[in-house]
Amino acid sequence: xxxGTTWGIAxxxxxxxxxxxxxxxxxxxxxxxxxxEFVAAVLSWALHYDTSDDEPxxxxxxxxxxxxxxxxxxxxxxxxxxxxxxxxxxxPLPTATLHSFAKESEKPVRFLLxxxxxxxxxYPAYKAAADLLICDVKAHSYWxxxxxxxxxxxxxxxxxxxxxxxxxxxxxxxWAATHPYLAALRDMAPPLPALYDxxxxxxxxxxxxxxxxxxxxxxxxxxxxxxxxxxxxxxxxAPPRVSPMDALHTVHRPLMTVAFAAPSTRTELIAxxxxxxxxxxxxxxxxxxxxxxxxxxxxxxVLTALTGALRTV
Amino acid sequence: MAPPVTxxxxxxxxxxxxxxxxxxxxxxxxxxDTTLEPLERLAEAAREEIGADHPVTLRIExxxxxxxxxxxxISASAHCWEQLAHRAAYLPENDLLRLRIAAFIAQYxxxxxxxxxxxxxxxxxxxxxxxxxxxLGEDAQxxxxxxxxxxxxxxxxxxxxxxxxxxxxxxxELVFRQxxxxxxxxxxxxxxxxAQTLTIAAARHPDGGTGRVLTDRATxxxxxxxxxxxxxxxxxxxxxxxxxxxxxxxxxxAGRADEALREAEEVHAAAVATDAVIDPGWVEHVxxxxxxxxxxxxAVALATAEVCLARREARYPADSVLVAEARQLRDxxxxxxx
Numbered sequence: 001x002x003x004g005t006t007w008g009i010a011x012x013x014x015x016x017x018x019x020x021x022x023x024x025x026x027x028x029x030x031x032x033x034x035x036x037e038f039v040a041a042v043l044s045w046a047l048h049y050d051t052s053d054d055e056p057x058x059x060x061x062x063x064x065x066x067x068x069x070x071x072x073x074x075x076x077x078x079x080x081x082x083x084x085x086x087x088x089x090x091x092p093l094p095t096a097t098l099h100s101f102a103k104e105s106e107k108p109v110r111f112l113l114x115x116x117x118x119x120x121x122x123y124p125a126y127k128a129a130a131d132l133l134i135c136d137v138k139a140h141s142y143w144x145x146x147x148x149x150x151x152x153x154x155x156x157x158x159x160x161x162x163x164x165x166x167x168x169x170x171x172x173x174x175w176a177a178t179h180p181y182l183a184a185l186r187d188m189a190p191p192l193p194a195l196y197d198x199x200x201x202x203x204x205x206x207x208x209x210x211x212x213x214x215x216x217x218x219x220x221x222x223x224x225x226x227x228x229x230x231x232x233x234x235x236x237x238a239p240p241r242v243s244p245m246d247a248l249h250t251v252h253r254p255l256m257t258v259a260f261a262a263p264s265t266r267t268e269l270i271a272x273x274x275x276x277x278x279x280x281x282x283x284x285x286x287x288x289x290x291x292x293x294x295x296x297x298x299x300x301x302v303l304t305a306l307t308g309a310l311r312t313v
Numbered sequence: 314m315a316p317p318v319t320x321x322x323x324x325x326x327x328x329x330x331x332x333x334x335x336x337x338x339x340x341x342x343x344x345x346d347t348t349l350e351p352l353e354r355l356a357e358a359a360r361e362e363i364g365a366d367h368p369v370t371l372r373i374e375x376x377x378x379x380x381x382x383x384x385x386x387i388s389a390s391a392h393c394w395e396q397l398a399h400r401a402a403y404l405p406e407n408d409l410l411r412l413r414i415a416a417f418i419a420q421y422x423x424x425x426x427x428x429x430x431x432x433x434x435x436x437x438x439x440x441x442x443x444x445x446x447x448x449l450g451e452d453a454q455x456x457x458x459x460x461x462x463x464x465x466x467x468x469x470x471x472x473x474x475x476x477x478x479x480x481x482x483x484x485x486e487l488v489f490r491q492x493x494x495x496x497x498x499x500x501x502x503x504x505x506x507x508a509q510t511l512t513i514a515a516a517r518h519p520d521g522g523t524g525r526v527l528t529d530r531a532t533x534x535x536x537x538x539x540x541x542x543x544x545x546x547x548x549x550x551x552x553x554x555x556x557x558x559x560x561x562x563x564x565x566x567a568g569r570a571d572e573a574l575r576e577a578e579e580v581h582a583a584a585v586a587t588d589a590v591i592d593p594g595w596v597e598h599v600x601x602x603x604x605x606x607x608x609x610x611x612a613v614a615l616a617t618a619e620v621c622l623a624r625r626e627a628r629y630p631a632d633s634v635l636v637a638e639a640r641q642l643r644d645x646x647x648x649x650x651x
Binding site: 276 | 334338544
């Protein structure tokens with residue numbers, strides 16, 4: 001049986017699949033303690049600038065292509081703004097240290113990409129050391145969000161992979177709204193774990209249980225999927241700054257087409273039918289109780305209504 | 314310089330992020346269930362772990378309150394929103410959560426629906442709209458959301474020239490949303506609001522060309538709302554059913570009673586089967602009017618109107634416009650049935 005056929009089992013295995021994926025391994029083990037401390041330090045700078053009044057977001061959030069010129073100081077050593085940042089006394093670490101760490105950042109990501117070349121298709125933005133560092137910081141920042149998302153998936157078992165894809169978009173959107181500067185860097189490049197998860201959910205890539213082979217489905221289109229996440233992020237971060245839910249609405253149709261090649265309202269239809277069946281269940285109890293006549297009448301009404309309603313969909 | 318981050322603080326930050334992510338996931342899930350248990354559990358966890366006054370806790374409770382408010386008497390909600398506003402009062406005045414709570418206060422004041430409430434609703438929304446324009450800009454989504462609510466508040470106040478003013482505002486809102494948001498639910502909201510308002514205007518011109526022009530346009534705009542929501546949420550979703558009620562009313566006002574009745578019956582069936590969250594009594598009101606217009610036995614329409622009145626009385630204050638409207642319909646049908 002394919003995913004989404006046996007509801008409870010399918011979603012449990014999806015959550016488990018995501019928990020045990022290659023990306024989990026990468027983020028949680030593939031780096032030295034020292035390097036992870038460094039990324040955490042950069043992240044704390046990012047958080048500071050996301051919430052401080054030093055640079056008003058509106059100045060940045062113009063929706064044009066000049067994001068990268070507005071680096072916050074922690075990233076400055078990797079850009080032309082290094083000298084200015086140091087002159088302004090805003091550089092927390094010596095440039096040389098940052099460069100050596102950047103080399104270390106390169107290692108795990110390059111290693112990952114060399115090991116699983118197909119993964120590079122998820123994230124075409126790797127060019128310079130700064131790209132790798134930004135990628136790492138985004139991943140590190142997104143990690144607790146992913147944990148909350150997986151926890152909610154585990155708990156609520158909605159029974160459809162589409163739901164996992166939809167909620168992933170709103171979670172990334174809320175992450176971006178919380179960290180607009182960080183999210184905007186590198187043309188809204190999404191956190192790599194989110195892209196990897198989306199690819200797993202949509203069945204764009206397959207890996208065997210040991211994780212030793214990761215390959216994209218032949219007809220998979222991971223670039224489009226990753227662009228959709230970027231588009232949603234931009235809608236949340238830049239004007240008109242929509243809610244994460246509205247960002248999802250905007251990319252919903254292409255997301256469903258890219259990811260599932262199927263009608264977009266299946267999740268909702270399933271949900272509505274399940275809701276109706278829950279009512280039927282209540283009414284069956286009522287129909288076999290003392291107030292049997294009223295219960296049966298209601299039951300008959302709901303069943304007729306459900307049949308009629310399904311026909312009109 | 315860099316804020317010092319202690320390990321404990323960082324763990325806290327991570328837990329807060331996880332709670333926000335859970336909230337977003339649960340918000341996707343809520344429309345699929347009739348219970349608010351997931352949101353209640355999340356609010357409980359947030360209160361326990363990061364404190365009742367943490368902004369993220371308040372944010373979760375705001376969502377919870379929004380959903381609770383859709384399912385209980387209107388007058389009970391006003392108090393709850395005031396309380397939440399009180400708890401959030403320590404946040405900066407321009408905080409988005411505070412703005413949001415203020416908008417809910419305006420909404421539940423307006424929806425109480427007695428004439429003084431309707432007047433107060435306009436004043437509250439005007440203030441919110443001005444605040445958001447100054448803070449977020451004219452075209453930010455949060456500002457546009459309030460612009461639409463303000464137009465509806467003006468319509469419902471229904472003073473001299475209010476209806477025409479509301480139509481003009483909704484027309485320009487729909488144009489803007491079509492341009493920026495294309496065929497998404499945000500646009501559908503404006504389309505449904507405009508169609509409903511045009512239909513109200515059309516009903517005041519029962520004869521002649523003006524009424525015809527208005528109902529034609531109302532029907533087309535309502536179709537647009539139905540199409541967008543059906544495509545995004547499916548035919549059984551409450552949002553789609555609400556748009557279809559607007560459409561059925563427009564069609565009925567255009568004099569196509571049989572068509573309106575068929576649609577009202579379908580919506581009623583779907584709403585009953587899925588226990589859809591639709592403003593209590595609305596489905597029954599449209600259905601009873603359609604039954605009357607299509608020449609169903611008066612007893613049938615009267616029975617529907619009785620249900621409508623009972624549901625509105627449970628939701629709205631006795632002196633509200635909506636209860637008065639339901640009572641009027643019931644009384645008229647009762648007289649007709651002898």
